Amino acid sequence: MASLGRRRGVPVSRERGVMAATDCYIVHEIYNGENAQDQFEYELEQALEAQYKYIVIEPTRIGDETARWITVGNCLHKTAVLSGTACLLTPLSLPLEYTRYVALSAGALSVACAALYGISWQFDPCCKYQVEYDSQKLSRLPLHTLTSSTPVVLVRRDDIHRKRLHNTIALAALAYCAKKIYELYTI
Numbered sequence: 001m002a003s004l005g006r007r008r009g010v011p012v013s014r015e016r017g018v019m020a021a022t023d024c025y026i027v028h029e030i031y032n033g034e035n036a037q038d039q040f041e042y043e044l045e046q047a048l049e050a051q052y053k054y055i056v057i058e059p060t061r062i063g064d065e066t067a068r069w070i071t072v073g074n075c076l077h078k079t080a081v082l083s084g085t086a087c088l089l090t091p092l093s094l095p096l097e098y099t100r101y102v103a104l105s106a107g108a109l110s111v112a113c114a115a116l117y118g119i120s121w122q123f124d125p126c127c128k129y130q131v132e133y134d135s136q137k138l139s140r141l142p143l144h145t146l147t148s149s150t151p152v153v154l155v156r157r158d159d160i161h162r163k164r165l166h167n168t169i170a171l172a173a174l175a176y177c178a179k180k181i182y183e184l185y186t187i
Helices: 036-050 060-093 095-119 158-187
Strands: 002-004 011-013 024-027 054-057 129-131 152-157
Touching: 024 036, 036 054, 036 060, 054 060, 060 095, 060 129, 060 152, 060 158, 095 158
Parallel strands: 024 054
Antiparallel strands: 002 011, 054 152, 129 152
């Protein structure tokens, strides 16, 4: 029997939160010939483009590559945000003679990371996913049907806010750096 969730008004099962079959796609590790790896990659690509809420990747090699790709994208995002913030806050916290060097290098790093993320990750369907590690959320997935003991589980998340954040901070850092460089060459 389903009841309404207390906070969001979403139907919730009184049992252990069983997930609908359309929310989860499993890339099974079944070797049917020489080009099994290509088949796994094709299945993953189809699942990413179909925008499943959860994607379980059983083949170890593809799962590890996908997790690394997502980790690199996360690192670029965080570096762009943190270095851009450092660029913008440095004038408030350091003496004037050090501000120029720290702020310009942090701003350049922020702009470079945001540009690299925009070029390499923005249009990749994998950038909409994060690797799920929460065992409580993983317990609701149909992982009992897997043959692998260490699958990689991807969860789809809206990334529009994080893209806006790192682009806004990188643009502000770029504007600050451009202003400081202009001031250096005009004085």
